[in-house]
Amino acid sequence: MPWEKKFDENTALEKAMQVFWSKGFDSASMANLIAETGINRGSLYNAYGGKRALFVKALLKYDQENRKAILAQLEALDDPRSAIYNFFDNTVANTVADTERKGCFLFNTVLDSGSHGEEVNTIVANGLREIEGFFRRSIEVGQMRGDIRKDIDPQSKAKAMLALALSIRVLGRGAYTETALRTIAAEAKQLID
Numbered sequence: 001m002p003w004e005k006k007f008d009e010n011t012a013l014e015k016a017m018q019v020f021w022s023k024g025f026d027s028a029s030m031a032n033l034i035a036e037t038g039i040n041r042g043s044l045y046n047a048y049g050g051k052r053a054l055f056v057k058a059l060l061k062y063d064q065e066n067r068k069a070i071l072a073q074l075e076a077l078d079d080p081r082s083a084i085y086n087f088f089d090n091t092v093a094n095t096v097a098d099t100e101r102k103g104c105f106l107f108n109t110v111l112d113s114g115s116h117g118e119e120v121n122t123i124v125a126n127g128l129r130e131i132e133g134f135f136r137r138s139i140e141v142g143q144m145r146g147d148i149r150k151d152i153d154p155q156s157k158a159k160a161m162l163a164l165a166l167s168i169r170v171l172g173r174g175a176y177t178e179t180a181l182r183t184i185a186a187e188a189k190q191l192i193d
Contacts, residue, residue, distance in 0.1 A: 009047060012037040016048075017058035021105040024112055025055050025120075056119055062105040063127050071134045080142035084135065084161070084192060088185035091165055095172030095181055104169040111170070128162060135161040139192060148192050157191045164188040 015037045019028045030051060034041055048054040070090070074083040095103075102108075106127045109120065116124075135158035142148030165188070168181050176184075 007037075007039055007043070007047075012039055012047070013054075013057055013061055016054050017061055017105070020055050020058045021062065021108070022100060022102045024108060025052075026112065026115055028055075052117070056123070059105065059109060059120065059123055063123065066104075067106055067127055067131065071130065075134065075137075079147075080138035080145070081147050081192065083138050085189055087134075088165070088168070088188050091168050092172075092178070092181045092185050095168055096178045098172070101173045103173045107166050107169045110166070131165065132158045132162045142192065152192065160191055161188050 016033055019032050019036045023032065028051075030041060030044075033044065033051070033054065037044065039047070044054065048057060070087075074087055077083045077086070106124060109116065109124050110128070136154045139148055139152070139154040139157055143150050143152075143154070164184055168184050171184070172181050
């Protein structure tokens with residue numbers, strides 16, 4: 001008799017994502033995943049192919065529902081300066097509201113990139129490249145419209161903004177106060193003023 005799934009895969013993936021997000025890949029045990037999802041070990045392996053495969057699916061889910069969705073909303077504003085400002089304001093607001101101090105799952109994975117394989121590192125690299133691309137495109141459009149100075153280099157400013165966004169999310173996990181995070185965000189905004 002073939003194996004029959006008796007759980008909702010999306011719900012289980014959401015719960016697994018929360019475990020990986022708060023603990024990271026290495027610290028999340030199979031026992032944690034089983035307890036949180038309510039799925040036994042065999043079913044977990046049958047449905048997802050093991051811990052690493054489950055981590056990849058959880059990271060892709062997070063990336064799709066968070067980073068991609070946020071960037072799409074900001075680019076839809078059709079106001080590059082406001083899009084960049086909103087990105088940093090929202091990053092600080094989300095960091096401050098993160099009472100569990102989980103940070104950003106994608107950025108957290110960057111910090112552990114040495115322990116991940118090529119597939120995870122590719123997902124992370126693509127996500128970072130797309131965030132940087134959002135900043136670069138926003139600057140370029142703003143320059144074409146005359147809203148952002150033409151004498152700044154979009155590529156270098158985009159890289160700096162990515163680094164500042166990452167620092168807000170990482171330092172906001174406990175090392176910096178809201179005031180300090182707002183100072184970093186203000187410096188990021190100054191890059192286009």
